[in-house]
Amino acid sequence: MMAFISVNQVSFAYNGKSVLDQVSVAIPKGEILWVLGPNGSGKTTLLKLILGFYRPDAGTVLVNGCPVLNLPSRILARDIAYVPQVHHMAFSFRMLDVVMMGRIPHKPFFFRYSKEDEHLAESAMARLGIVHLKNRPYTAVSGGERQLCLIARALTQGARTFVMDEPVSGLDYGNQIRLLTIIQSLAQEGYTFIQTTHFPDHALWMDGQVLMLKNGKVVREGSAENAITRTSLSDLYHLDMDVTQTRSGIRVCVPDALTSQIKKKSRTDTSNDQTKEGRNRQSGFVLIKSKKGDKGKWGRDMSM
């Protein structure tokens, strides 16, 4: 099967400084792709090349077999939606007005929004449980609600592929997990996700493909299960890392630099304390797992 999006040997330099160097990746429909890498490794640039914002210095980006730069933005927008990092907006648009912008690629050049557009925007907001905020200004809601607003806009756009730049950044822990739940359930419906993240744990918990970038080069590629290992993470972040499996079967990343103190301490403590610590840690993870199950506040609306 041909990949929906394929990035072939793409290189890109910004002001003479190489940002991406011969990067290739193929993304089939329905896939979750996690782009991992340290700051400045070229993650966001890769997303913007996929969206056709930049022209690669070498190589091509193909969407459905067609070079992305040849696609009119209106056509591309029906296939691929961009969910930017939660940002500050200069003007306080109503949430509904922001979501309704997703209808632009489906309208003729001169247009007015119809009742149906409004209805579509509202149902996307209802799906994410934020329809009660539709008349609130975007600038007056929380970061989590803004991110949901941008996702609702992407849903309204009708695109089946979401390109997301660090979607959980700036969200509190609960909202991070709730957002991941939403991504997961959309992925189960067949939506494709391409997202950058600074949390390898999230890729481990949700599975999918992983692309590790370092200094603009692909250093590791594969399923989250295979690609995220102790050595690959330690290489990627230049940091001693450990990937361990909890008793419930979930794998987690643990940085050695912080935990070595605890390890040292626990080594001098009695073995009794060690098992107690282990139990505590595990129960913590079990709690997260059960949250995934009952889907939380936002998750409930997803099943509609």
Add this chain to the structure above:
Amino acid sequence: MMKRFPVVLAISLLLAVASLGSLLLGRYPVSLDDMMNFTSWSFHGCPGGKEQEMGLLQNIFLDIRLPRIIGAVMVGSALSVSGTAFQSMFINPLVSPGLLGVLAGASFGAALGMVFFNSLLWVQILAFAFGCGAVSLSMVLARFNTGDRLLMLILGGIISGAFFTALLSIVKYLADPYNQLPAIVFWLMGGLSTLTNDLLIYLSLPILASMAALMTLTPYMNALSMGDEEARSLGVHVGLVRAVLISCATLMSALTVVMAGIIGWVGLVVPHIARMLIGPDNRILIPTSALIGALYLLLMDDLSRLVFTVEIPLGILTALCGIPFFVLVLKHARKGWG
């Protein structure tokens, strides 16, 4: 943000009342009865043989006051709409229609016309040509550089504006200090006293056409306020839409200079007032800005005609009244663009 429809209705009514009121205001006293009589006379003719009186009223209403009222409405709404469009497009609430150099270019053109051609027609032609030329220059300068398109445009505008301001100084320096220099200075202060019916008709059509064009693009203005990349990902042809927006806004601003000289502050203050009243959604903000701008400039022009026996230049009044307004608006600014 208030309910949209009542606000727009209220402003429209105010504008209608102010326009009728302005017909009655002026040096020559005219009563409401006179206006009624004149209206019925112009429709049915008058049995009482008051031809002479009616002729005088016709002169006052149709040849002297009406052109000024329509001119004020045109200039006020054109400047406000182009200011609003620029603020949305440049995602910056502190931007005014002169951002890309149109006012500096037009001032230079007008001064050039006064010094070298000494005819009102040439002053108007050159003001328009150099206003558009200055904006073209800033767009060309922006093309030379890579990087953030919006930032490059703003920098291009600063350079182009500074360039034409310097050229204006040269023309002022060369001008005859007894006749030409005061004429330039006075003209740059703005005013509607030179407006004739003919000129008004020729200039109003392109202003109205540009305004109509901008109104059809308001959903895109909203998307452009999300930033170029986001707008593009939403399917907006950013380059094309922005070029049309800049062209229409520039055309309108340059034509206001032809009509009334340099009228400052309207294009900055009015969009803020409008945004405070009905929020930032350009679909309703642009028409509301047009109405408020028209009302604001009409009232300012009435002041300029009536307060002293000598007419106060309009540009001075809009600035003097605009500044305290702006201070008040800034206090509440968080509501509009916090």
